[in-house]
Amino acid sequence: MKRPPASAPSPLKKSRACKIDPTAKIMDFTNLYECEVAADAFVGPFVEIQRGAKVGARSRISSHSFLCEGVTVGSDCFVGHAVMFTNDKYDVPLPNREYKMRATTVEDFVRIGSNATLLPVKIGRHAIIGAGAVVTKDVPAGAVVAGVPARVLKTRDLSKLP
Numbered sequence: 001m002k003r004p005p006a007s008a009p010s011p012l013k014k015s016r017a018c019k020i021d022p023t024a025k026i027m028d029f030t031n032l033y034e035c036e037v038a039a040d041a042f043v044g045p046f047v048e049i050q051r052g053a054k055v056g057a058r059s060r061i062s063s064h065s066f067l068c069e070g071v072t073v074g075s076d077c078f079v080g081h082a083v084m085f086t087n088d089k090y091d092v093p094l095p096n097r098e099y100k101m102r103a104t105t106v107e108d109f110v111r112i113g114s115n116a117t118l119l120p121v122k123i124g125r126h127a128i129i130g131a132g133a134v135v136t137k138d139v140p141a142g143a144v145v146a147g148v149p150a151r152v153l154k155t156r157d158l159s160k161l162p
């Protein structure tokens with residue numbers, strides 16, 4: 001059986017009011033609304049991307065990941081499977097808690113290992129986040145971090161990277 005192209009409309013993928021480049025591949029069983037997906041990006045199955053979130057050109061969002069409001073992923077990034085982003089640090093005390101949206105920025109060429117959880121942080125260009133990491137602080141460009149909470153394992157030589 002010939003499969004339809006991944007960009008073809010399908011009742012199995014929901015996208016409402018999104019700006020999706022025609023060259024981007026959006027797999028079935030996705031839920032995207034009011035977000036942006038740039039050229040040649042890939043969004044795997046069971047991914048949810050919320051209002052205002054952005055995925056840059058050629059970036060790959062692997063299956064089961066969740067990109068909430070406030071998340072911007074740059075170009076040429078790899079987001080592994082089941083990567084969870086957050087946008088609220090519960091820093092407003094109960095019971096008068098109001099939702100206070102905090103942004104996360106992932107710069108270009110970043111790789112995020114499977115099952116990582118990112119608190120609202122900035123991830124510098126060419127950084128690598130280990131599988132299962134919980135990232136609680138900003139990650140400098142080129143840093144390789146892992147663990148809970150994530151700590152720097154090493155730093156890549158940025159002069160050799162694009």
Ligand SMILES: CC(C)(COP(=O)(O)OP(=O)(O)OC[C@H]1O[C@@H](n2cnc3c(N)ncnc32)[C@H](O)[C@@H]1OP(=O)(O)O)[C@@H](O)C(=O)NCCC(=O)NCCS
Pocket residue numbers: 080081112113114128129130131132133144145146147153
């Ligand atoms: C973080 C990572 C990039 C480091 O790789 P590396 O530079 O080759 O590191 P090493 O394997 O040499 O490990 C260095 C140390 O960090 C530890 N470590 C490595 N990855 C870790 C992780 N994800 N969480 C916690 N500790 C980790 C190792 O146990 C080792 O500790 P030790 O020095 O006490 O023995 C890699 O382990 C990783 O997690 N990659 C993500 C893979 C992934 O999810 N891919 C998705 C595609 S399906």
